[in-house]
Amino acid sequence: MLTSLSQASLLLSVPLLAHGRALGALAIARREGAYTMADRQYLQGVAGRLALAYDNAARFRNERHLALTLQRALLPQALPQVPGLRTASYYEASASGAEIGGDWYDVIALPDGEMGLAIGDVMGHDVDAATVMGRLRSTLRGFALDRASPGVLLGKLDAYLRSLDVDHFATCLYAVYEPRTRRLRYAASGHLPPLLAAGGTTSFLDVCPNAPLGLADEPPVGHETRLPPGAGLLLFTDGLVENSHLPLDDGLAALRRACDGLTPPVLADPQAFIDRALGLLDIPGRVDDDTALLAASAP
Structure with missing residues (x-):
C-alpha cells in the first residue's frame, strides 16, 4: 500500500x-x-x-x-521545380543508434531547362560518413553545372573521392532529364537501378554493373532512354529493399509489385509514387538502415 x-x-x-x-x-x-x-x-x-x-x-x-x-542539414532543404518535371523526396534515418548515415539525394536545376537527379549512399554510419556525403554532394553539383555527362561525372567523382584519402566508398546514380525531348541520360557507380512506372506497369532501367565510387577501375557506362508521357521515376537507396529474410532480387521484385498499377493521373504527383514504395518498410525482416528516395514525374 x-x-x-x-x-x-x-x-x-x-x-x-x-x-x-x-x-x-x-x-x-x-x-x-x-x-x-x-x-x-x-x-x-x-x-x-x-x-x-x-x-x-x-x-x-x-x-x-x-x-x-546535422544529417538533415546536409540534405537539400527544398527541391527546385522546372517545367516538365515534378519531384519529391523522402529520408528516414535508421531507428537504432545515434550515428549519422551517409544516404543522400539532390536535384539540380541545369542550364537550358534540364534537371540533374542524384542519389547516393556512403558506406558507414558515423560522422566521417556524413562528412564524405556532404563533400560528394557539393562536388557532384559542381561537376553537374559544368555539364559533365553522367558517366564522365561519376568518373570524376570517383577520382575526387580517392583524393580524400578516406576509408569510405560510396554508391551513386546520376541522371539528367531534358523535359523538351523527354530524354533521360544516366549512369550508376555500384548503385541500384531506378524504377520506371509507365502505363500501369513497372520496370527497372538497365544499369551496367560497376564498382562503387572509390573502388572503380574505370568510369561507368552511360545509358539513355526516353520517358513516356505520364511516366514516373523512382531513385532509392538500398535501405528500401534490404530484408534479412529475402535476397536482394526478391526485395527489388517486391518494390515492383508494390508500385504496379500506378496510372498517369496518380504519377502526376511524385509523392504518390514515394508513398506506394514506402509500403515495403512494413514488410517483416526489413534491415534497419537509412533510406532515401527521390521521385520524379514527367507529365
Missing part, C-alpha cells in the same frame, strides 16, 4: 549523482523501522545505477537529435 510522505515517519533522500553532476534525488519513505547502514549502502548503489541509466539515456537522446539535425 502506498503511503503519503505526510504519514511517513522516516524519510531517506539519496542524491542521484552521475559524472560529478547532481541529477536529482531518490526519496524513500517508510512508516516504521530505522534505516540500517546496510539499507543506506544498498540504496546508494541503487541511486548510483539509476543516475547513470538516466544520464546515459539523456546523452543518447541528445546525441541522436544532434546527429539527425
